[in-house]
Amino acid sequence: MDLPSDKPSLSEPAATAKRAGMTDAAKSPGSGPEARTPRGFIDRRARDLVAERAILGAVSAVYERYGFEPLDTPAFEYADALGKFLPDADRPNEGVFAVQDDDEQWMALRYDLTAPLARFAAQNWETLAKPFRRYAYGPVWRNEKPGPGRYREFVQCDADTVGSARPEADAEIIAMAVEGLQAAGVPAGSAILKINNRKLLNGLMASAGVTEDGQKLAVLRAVDKLDRLGPDGVRLLLGEGRKDESGAFTKGAGLNAGAAERVLAFTAAGAGRAETLSRLANVIGGSAEGDEGLAELEAIDRALASLGVGADRAVFDPSVVRGLEYYTGAVFEAELLLDTLDDKGQPIRFGSVGGGGRYDDLVARFTGERVPATGFSFGVSRLAAALRAAGKGEAAAARGPVVVIVFDQARMADYFAVAGELRAAGIAAEVYLGQSGMRAQMKYADRRLSPAAVIIGEDEFAAGAATVKDLDLGRALSQGVTDNAAWRAERPGQVVVPRAELVAAIRKILDSQL
């Protein structure tokens, strides 16, 4: 088998040049490249990663429990396969990172996980067990203008069912989103799944006499702003138009007053799912597409009830539009109700941490045959940020290893054996490998958030003992979490234990809560 070597191996022609180039750079301080992340990209360290991995693990477990199998598609797709479903992307390759391959074909980094799934399903349709249920997670890339908190690379985690037109497939996706939020650590009552159906919106527009595509879109956009502008603002946008605070005028959808009121009435949800449905029946009743949408929502309601998902966790909300043009039926949005604080300490609504819906036309782009599909995408980076901002998930913060202090350079082998012993007991541990003295080593251990430091000097070696310094306690004391006097009796900051009891002494510190 001729797999590529994972690190490049020695090759004939270029090596000398590279070697020379490298040596030059190393020898010329100041002339080297600047060390910086590209615009809109960030490095992520332990705290972020521990939180993200916990979310991915928890949500994946939910997806798998529902019978979804993992799939990993490449970072690149051919540009034509990705399509142009990004906003503000009229020109080819706009909004995505694209490269032209040697054979002149354009490839682009995936901007979501849905487009690659549609390509995969079309490519393998004949041989897949259908309906095809897959989940996926990984980074996606958007070639957009970066800004504060706006990154060009972020992580999504999706589940999709391809090949089922049943509303129950939508219900299942919704139930998974609800359970996924819970599994990810969002407290009960702190998130809500909002459900709508594009067919209702279409039915409403038909009954309001809106048939032209441009006008339909203007109506959808107006409804989409309900959260931000309120009914009065939306009423203006449904009618002639609206002037914002800056004086800029947005042309409206041009509905007459009656039609506009009808749309506004439509967007008002009821108390429970059943009540919302009966209200909607009154507003859009009569349109065939609207009735179809209603029937689908009714089936979704029944299936959600069978799955134990009540109106406290998933509601029908007729004001939900969801931007992507490719949705053809039910649409979902996961909204976080957690109170979070922004960088200035102001309370903010975090809003959407995921969404999805039914898209029955995406696979048809390739095959020409309509294939029903539905799915949901968690914005994992966003959800992690929300949980962190809300002070949740801090318990998962990365804890450092036990640090074995190098007191005597000649005893490295002994220190290594101590670290090895701790690791064998499942305790993360390391020997300090820098060149600094005791004080710097203790500071290092503290910065690594080590629970404890192990010090074995001449006396300890002679006595077959080890000194264990409780750094968790030290941090707690210095942060005022606990006070010195109360703890000193039962939890001394430093103990000398027989060498054979070292693991037990460390475990005692690890197991105790401050």
Added chain:
Amino acid sequence: MDLPSDKPSLSEPAATAKRAGMTDAAKSPGSGPEARTPRGFIDRRARDLVAERAILGAVSAVYERYGFEPLDTPAFEYADALGKFLPDADRPNEGVFAVQDDDEQWMALRYDLTAPLARFAAQNWETLAKPFRRYAYGPVWRNEKPGPGRYREFVQCDADTVGSARPEADAEIIAMAVEGLQAAGVPAGSAILKINNRKLLNGLMASAGVTEDGQKLAVLRAVDKLDRLGPDGVRLLLGEGRKDESGAFTKGAGLNAGAAERVLAFTAAGAGRAETLSRLANVIGGSAEGDEGLAELEAIDRALASLGVGADRAVFDPSVVRGLEYYTGAVFEAELLLDTLDDKGQPIRFGSVGGGGRYDDLVARFTGERVPATGFSFGVSRLAAALRAAGKGEAAAARGPVVVIVFDQARMADYFAVAGELRAAGIAAEVYLGQSGMRAQMKYADRRLSPAAVIIGEDEFAAGAATVKDLDLGRALSQGVTDNAAWRAERPGQVVVPRAELVAAIRKILDSQL
């Protein structure tokens, strides 16, 4: 906080155009794009991913136990930060996937995880707790000519210590590689870590009178071919040159016969680590750099012994060169000794599944200051392929969910409740959501590798019962793994159980081994 929405939301200008474009494609079968992965990229499904994740999880756990913290750098780096350390890459951006940003700066996808670490360390050097110990995993990209089994995207998993010049830091990296292989499922005795030191090679060349860079490189290349060509072939390459089977002539390093024999003597390892070191001392003794390399290997040997890593798992092998020019001291290579079969059923040596070494100059590219560093990289995709080819890790193969058959369309809510009950018990389960009949549903369940199907029809509903079909048994019988008669008595292919005992009946199938 103004985070980007994770799915694109409705935007003003482009929506109509997109909508139109999409509808066109959906309406014109045959005119759509072709569904295919880009050249050199592959989709990976459950079996591959389960194996890969198991390796990443196991190796990460080892790294964490050694006190290494996770770090995730972006997919992109500025091209100048990545440098040009790829083979056959004389032109800028050759060998990497590069895009030019709006501000004219060139960015490229990382080709390994070491170059981004060097950039990160240089960028954050002042504030890092030092030595900085980090591990990382993720895809890397090479813009190379794809071929059978040669992919342009693959997964690496690295651990590096930046800021320690101690040979013990190298030893620790080696010990983690050894433990990582074991944790990943490589059986004892089926892998070996080979260790060498560039300083020995340099010392050898100094004592052989080789001082010119080009000649040094020719010697290294010759030694690097020992595995493939044997001593006789290498002898020719160390001397005037060698003609291969095709008649092509490779110019040699031009050493005289005595010097060539000295190099060949150098490459012969001894029985144990200590013996190899004493042999090497005889060959290269006298050169200052060679002596330094020897002393480092001696310290590595001592530290490995403290960590319980014997010569059965890590050896000194003076023939190991490792291609990358940036190595400055110890170099490591993990070689798999598993017997594997190629696609034609021929036994093959899988060879290297990872490597690394000491690179004390990489951070200096940015800062001008030499920062000692050492690390190891697992080729995860390659290791997973090796384990699979060797028939290991099949136990981790993805198992499908229990499939609840839809016998009666009117009973969907009941079927959903059954699936929910199984999931609540931690059992992956799904209701069949296609439109097909019983036979197709059973076939679907079988293709999903479901352990069991649950059938509840009119009779079962009336009796408060459920029929459980043992699909694991069915597959075992059809594959001849077990024979019909022996099993039928104690393990019937199908049982009717009271509804309240359904979970227990399924668990019995899941827990049993065929």
